[in-house]
Amino acid sequence: MQSNNGYYGEFGGSYIPEILYASQQQILHAFEEAKNDPTFIAELKDTWQNYSGRPTPLTFCKNLTEHFGGAQIYLKREDLNQSGAHKMNNVIGQALLVKRMGKTRVIAETGAGQHGVATALIAARLGLECTIYMGAKDVKRQYPNVFWMKQLGATVVPVAEGSQTLRDALDEALRDWSSSHENSHYLIGTTCGCAPFPEMVAFFQSVIGEEVKEQSMAQFGQYPDRLYACVGGGSNAAGIFLPFLDEKVEMVGVEAGGKGLELGQHSIRLSHGLGSKGIAQGFATMFLQDENGQLQDTHSIAAGLDYVGVSPIMAHLAQIGRIQMTYAMDDEVVDACSLLLKKEGIIPALESSHALAGAFKDAPNLPKESRIVINLSGRGDKDIFNVAKAMNDATFPEFLEDYLADYKEHLADNQGEA
Amino acid sequence: MSKLANYIAEKRQQKPILSMTHVVYGYPTVQESLDWMATLLEAGADFIEVQFPFSDPVADGPTIVAACHGALHDQKLTVEQCLTDIGKLGRDFPNSRIALMSYLNPMYIYGLEKLVKRCAEENILGLILPDLPYEQAGELRAYCDGNGIDPVWLVTPVTPKDRLAFLASEARGFLYCVARSGVTGNSKHNGGTQQSLDEYLAEINSHANAPIGVGFGIREKAHVDALKGKADVAIIGSALLDAYNKGGKEEGLKLFNSLFNS
Secondary structure, three states, X not given: OOOEOOEEOOEEXXXXXXXXXXXXXXXXXXXXXXXXXXXXHHHHHXXXXXXXXXXXXXXXXXXXXXXXXXXXXXXEEHHHOXXXXXHHHHHHHHHHHHHHHOOOEEEEEEOOOHXXXXXXXXXXXXXXXXXXXXXXXXXXXXXXXXXXXXXXXXXXXXXXXXOOOHHHHHHHHHHHHHHHOOOEEXXXXXXXXXXXXXXXXXXXXXXXXXXXXXXXXXXXXXXXXXXXXXXXXXXXXXXXHHHHOOOOOEEEEEEEEEOOOOXXXXXXXXXXXXXXXXXXXXXXXXXXXXXXXXXXXXXXXXXXXXXXXXXXXHHHHHHOOOOEEEEEEHHHHHHHHHHHHHXXXXXEOHHHXXXXXXXXXXXXXXXXXXXXXXXXXXXXXXXXHHHHHHOOOOOHHHHHHHHHHHHHHHHHHHHOOO | OOHHHHHHHHHHOOOOOEEEEEEEOOOOOHHHHHXXXXXXXXXXXXEEEEEOOOOOOOOOOHHHHHHHHHHHHOOOOOHHHHHHHHHHHHHHOOOOEXXXXXXXXXXXXXXXXXXXXXXXXXXXXXEEOOOOOHHHOHHHHHHHHHHOOEEOOEEOOOOOHHHHHHHHHHOOOOEXXXXXXXXXXXXXXXXXXXXXXXXXXXXXXXXXXXXXXXXOOOOOHHHHHOOEOOEOEXXXXXXXXXXXXXXXXXXXXXXXXXXXXX
């Protein structure tokens, strides 16, 4: 979706400290050139295919469809990307752009760690230095991802300021970029931030929707009737929705309802009047903020949806009514995750389980001949600890205790050799 | 001519360089921050740059970030009360001036038109909003022009030459020259300068229609002395806050006096 000079309706724009002006202009021009350069596009497609495994399948879910007795349910399998999430589509695109601009280092913010791991993977492959900013709370919640980032050679910096989550990581990444812009690129993981990041990330993610177009025509001879995607920053939703904007396709975005609708308990920015327009972190969008314009804490069981702002593209499409916005509560999300596991043998990320939960509510009431596609943006292996806890699995603590005892013994035994 | 620029020009007749000291409103409490501002004004600070805290201050380093978060931690700060408080302070110290610094969002939520009107009423003549670039500030500029308030533009050592010339020519009250890359204060995110500060300031001086203030990285008397004859105002922020955090008003005042009164 082309922006109007960086704006989508009244959202977007470029509100950055003056120190970043030249770097931002450089990205703006480099992206404009690259997207019109067949060599760049060919390299992008080649890397998507041979490194990340694209195209990802469009999977029909027979058992779920029978279970609900309504719409025919399909999943777009972004969980099968290298790194296990749609994040890979964007990092490949931006990292190739970094090489093109002649920069040698990438900085990224990460919430759940998926974007951090994806960035660390591509940085390793392309020989780029890599620094990942991650809220100190998220470092604790998602340690397995931190472990992999470090193993991949990235420097992981826990951010202990503020709420110690994604938005603080984003602030800190911007601060790094303010001093390192000459050799570093800020590799934003979602369709947020100053222009041209929302447009650029949406461009790289649109491969999702483009593939769904081809695959739906091939599998059932027409486009789907409805699309579902979870909305954190908004990149997987932008990816599957935008190619269908001019088609007769309904689109539903699902935000994190968290534990309840009180401020601080959820991440619902685009419906039910909970968010309001603000200008921060480089762009104008709907934020969760108080009456004095201070951004507020958010919550979701899925760290990747736990963000105070949202893509200006999503904010605009929601405002003009082109997409419908709804939300799913933490417990509904765990139920949806569980249902997909049992019915289809697929382990969804908790982020993506929001899209499932939203679709499962509608599916029984939709006509049998209608077809819906849910964007399964990531796989759930990474969530094993949180899902076990949410499902009140009684044997997991025993495993952890035994494993820890064994681990410590192993470390003690090997200390002499080190 | 700009009231702010006039004030600077007149004061510069008596002093080789003016002082602008930065204080975070509400840190550690509203009253303590106002007392600290009054102390600096009594000691002869020509300007106070009052920062209204924002939850996500992306252009600031750890010292100021911590103060902003501290100020917001267990009290609700309003722009309205801040303007009233610092307006009164300005009237108590008529030989000095107060500039308001913040990030765009709290000001946007308060209302830009109301903000500028209230600033005019309280004699807050300069507005510094580091995340509002010139191009995005059309609305604010119009309100400011109608009320005799000056939005303060920032330039940096990496601002392209043609843009630097443009921003310098657009400056009214004063032009805020960032002395180095990075964020405010001592931080791991500090870049060096590519060119010497002298060359940078000479380039700016050749275009500027307004007085020049220099900030970022000013911590010692030598830094202030080096600006004499090349700039009009030395802006001191994080170093002063570091001193204040270390030993309260006494330590802060010691630093201020060593930089400007010795």
